[in-house]
Amino acid sequence: MAEQVNNKQIVLKDYVNGFPKESDMLLKASNTISLKLPHGSNGVLVKNLYLSCDPYMRTRMNKIDPGYVTSFTPGSPIIGYGVAKVLDSGHSNFKNGDFVWGITGWEEYSIINDPENLFKIEHTDVPLSYYTGILGMPGMTAYVGFYEICAPKKGEYVFVSAASGAVGQLVGQFAKLSGCYVVGSAGTQEKVDLLKNKFGFDEAFNYKEEKDLNAALKRYFPDGIDIYFENVGGAMLEAVLSNMRVNGRIAACGMISQYNDQGDGVHNLFHIVTKSLRMQGFIVFHHYHLYPKYLDMVIPLIKDGTISYIEDIAEGLESAPTALVGLFSGKNVGKQVVVVARE
Known part of the structure; x- marks a missing residue:
C-alpha cells in the first residue's frame, strides 16, 4: 500500500468583498494524500517548494466576474503559480525528481491532472525560487x-x-x-x-x-x-x-x-x-510560446549580474494568507514568495 502523508492546505473560506483579509483563508491540517498516483493516471504528483503571491489572485476570490481566470472554489485549496518537485508521474514529459513550475495548489503536495501547463525546469544553477518570479x-x-x-x-x-x-x-x-x-x-x-x-x-x-x-x-x-x-x-x-x-x-x-x-x-x-x-x-x-526566447535572453543577464532581482520571502505554508493580503497594502518589497519546503 502506498505511503499516506499529511497534506496541509490553505483553503478559501468564502467569496470575498472589498479588501481580502487573512481570515478569508484557512489552514486545513487534517488532509492526507497518497504518495503514489492512481493506476493509469496521466497526471503528476508533486511536492510544492515555493508558492507565488500575485495580485491577479484577488480577482479569483470573487464569485462573479472573476476576470480572465475562473473563481477559486470555497472550501478548496487556493491555486496559483509555484515551483515543485515531481514525486510520481504518469506523463511522458516528466519523471520522478524533475523540478517544474506552473499552476499548483496552496498545499504541501498536489496532484496536477493537467501537466501540459507545467514547465520543466532545465536551468537549476540559479535559485529555484526565481521560477516564481523573474524566470516564471x-x-x-x-x-x-x-x-x-x-x-x-x-x-x-x-x-x-x-x-x-x-x-x-x-x-x-x-x-x-x-x-x-x-x-x-x-x-x-x-x-x-x-x-x-x-x-x-x-x-x-x-x-x-x-x-x-x-x-x-x-x-x-x-x-x-x-x-x-x-x-x-x-x-x-x-x-x-x-x-x-x-x-x-x-x-x-x-x-x-x-x-x-x-x-x-x-x-x-x-x-x-x-x-x-x-x-x-x-x-x-497567451504568450508562453516565447518562453524559450525569453530564457535565452535573461539567464545570461542573471548569471553575469546585469539584472538584479529581489524576493520577499515568507517562511512556511501557514504564512501564505498574510503574504497574499500584504500585496494590497504594499507590504512586500520585491517578489512575494512563500517557502513551503526547501529542496
Whole structure:
C-alpha cells in the first residue's frame, strides 16, 4: 500500500468583498494524500517548494466576474503559480525528481491532472525560487509587455507604476538595457531607494507623498512619456494620460488599485484619441510560446549580474494568507514568495 502523508492546505473560506483579509483563508491540517498516483493516471504528483503571491489572485476570490481566470472554489485549496518537485508521474514529459513550475495548489503536495501547463525546469544553477518570479510568470509578463507590446526605442521616456514589484523591477531594468530613460513610482521611501540604487532607474518617487500626480509626472517627464507600463489604474492612469507623448504606448498589465474597489472610473481617456496613443492589455499565458526566447535572453543577464532581482520571502505554508493580503497594502518589497519546503 502506498505511503499516506499529511497534506496541509490553505483553503478559501468564502467569496470575498472589498479588501481580502487573512481570515478569508484557512489552514486545513487534517488532509492526507497518497504518495503514489492512481493506476493509469496521466497526471503528476508533486511536492510544492515555493508558492507565488500575485495580485491577479484577488480577482479569483470573487464569485462573479472573476476576470480572465475562473473563481477559486470555497472550501478548496487556493491555486496559483509555484515551483515543485515531481514525486510520481504518469506523463511522458516528466519523471520522478524533475523540478517544474506552473499552476499548483496552496498545499504541501498536489496532484496536477493537467501537466501540459507545467514547465520543466532545465536551468537549476540559479535559485529555484526565481521560477516564481523573474524566470516564471512575472518575468514573462515584463518581457512580453515591454518588448512585444511597447516595442521600445533607444532614448524613449518610460514610466513604470508599482515599480518595485515582481514585474515592475524587471521592466525598469529592461528599459535601461534598451537605452531608455526610466522613472518608477512606489509606495515607500525604501522602495524608491531600491529603484534608484539597486535597479538602476533614473528617477523614482513615492506616489503617496505627491498631492498632485499630474504635477509629479510633469516634473519627471517635462517632455512627456513615450511608454507607460500600467500596473495600477485609477488616478495614476488619469495622470499618465495627460502626460503621454504623441504615438505613445501603454502596456496594460494590471490595475491593482481597482481590484478591491472599482472607484469612479478613469477620466482623460480622450487623450488616447488626440495623441494617437496605443493602449493594449495582455494576458501572459497567451504568450508562453516565447518562453524559450525569453530564457535565452535573461539567464545570461542573471548569471553575469546585469539584472538584479529581489524576493520577499515568507517562511512556511501557514504564512501564505498574510503574504497574499500584504500585496494590497504594499507590504512586500520585491517578489512575494512563500517557502513551503526547501529542496
